[in-house]
Amino acid sequence: xxxxxxxxxxxxxxxxxxxxxxxxxxxxxxxxxxxxxxxxxxxxxxxxxxxxxxxxxxxxxxxxxxxxxxxxxxxxxxxxxxxxxxxxxxxxxxxxxxxxxxxxxxxxxxxxxxxxxxxxxxxxxxxxxxxxxxxxxxxxxxxxxxxxxxxxxxxxxxxxxxxxxxxxxxxxxxxxxxxxxxxxxxxxxxxxxxxxxx
Numbered sequence: 001x002x003x004x005x006x007x008x009x010x011x012x013x014x015x016x017x018x019x020x021x022x023x024x025x026x027x028x029x030x031x032x033x034x035x036x037x038x039x040x041x042x043x044x045x046x047x048x049x050x051x052x053x054x055x056x057x058x059x060x061x062x063x064x065x066x067x068x069x070x071x072x073x074x075x076x077x078x079x080x081x082x083x084x085x086x087x088x089x090x091x092x093x094x095x096x097x098x099x100x101x102x103x104x105x106x107x108x109x110x111x112x113x114x115x116x117x118x119x120x121x122x123x124x125x126x127x128x129x130x131x132x133x134x135x136x137x138x139x140x141x142x143x144x145x146x147x148x149x150x151x152x153x154x155x156x157x158x159x160x161x162x163x164x165x166x167x168x169x170x171x172x173x174x175x176x177x178x179x180x181x182x183x184x185x186x187x188x189x190x191x192x193x194x195x196x197x198x
Contacts, residue, residue, distance in 0.1 A: 005082040005105070009036040010071055010091030012168075013058040015045035019168045023086070032084075037074060039067035039091075048170060058090060064114065068094045072101065079103045087112065088167065092129075099123035108186060110167050111135070116143050119150070126154040128189060130182050132163045132173075158185065 007027050011020045016038045024034045038044065040063060046054035058064070071094050075083055082105045087095030092112025099107040099121075106126045109115065115129070116138055129147070131140050144157055162178045165171030169179075 003081050004031060004033045005084060006078050007032045007034045007084045007086060008071060008074055009034060010067065010085060010087035010094045011036065011039060012089040012091055013046070013051075013054040013063075014048065015040045015054075017045050017047075017170070019088075019170050022169060027086075035074060037070055039063055039070055039094075048168075064090055064093060067091070068097055071095075071098055075101055075103050084108070086110075089164070090114065093118070096123075096127065096129075097121060099125055099127045106189075110182075111164050113137060113164075115147075119146055122150075123152055123154060126189060127152070127156070128186060129155065129157045130167070131157070131159045132166060133159065133161050135164055156185075156189065158182070 009020055009024060011017070016036050020036050024036050027034045067090070071085065075085070075098060083103055084106045085095040085098050085104060086108040087093065088110045089112065092109035093114035095107040095109045096112055096115045097118055098104055100123060102124060104125050107123070108128045110130045111132055112129070113135055131144060134140060140159065144159060147155065147157060160166060160178045160181070162175040163173040165173035166175040166178045167182060168174055
């Protein structure tokens with residue numbers, strides 16, 4: 001019997017919070033193995049109300065860079081399996097960058113704002129990008145336009161009439177309808193891939 005496909009979850013600046021744990025349970029229920037490494041360090045986690053502190057720590061300690069190294073190492077450890085990386089916000093940027101690794105079968109990126117710093121990146125697997133209608137730090141429509149101009153054959157981009165955090169049930173911006181829409185898109189895309197032996 002083949003191993004189950006592996007999903008690696010790359011979290012937001014908050015760490016492995018209740019949102020990540022809920023997503024992990026959802027994915028396990030779908031028949032996948034899930035790994036959620038803490039990119040912040042031993043047990044460090046922040047509440048959504050601590051956004052300013054979480055952001056300051058994340059940037060000061062260059063956790064985007066260290067997080068990418070952690071996820072890449074985990075991917076290499078599991079080489080030979082079907083591996084998918086799902087990331088949220090900062091984790092989405094990590095998932096985007098990991099999509100160039102030959103070991104990765106697919107990536108899903110929720111509101112990865114720093115993808116704008118890696119526009120020359122070339123994915124080698126199917127990638128789904130989910131963006132909100134608006135971000136205070138950059139022009140979402142312009143980023144989408146620049147990504148579309150690259151004409152990556154396996155890149156699917158969706159923009160929803162929702163705000164950053166729409167996929168997090170703990171966020172005030174959670175949009176249940178949009179979240180389930182994204183799940184249906186993921187399910188449809190997964191159906192196009194060779195069926196895993198569970």
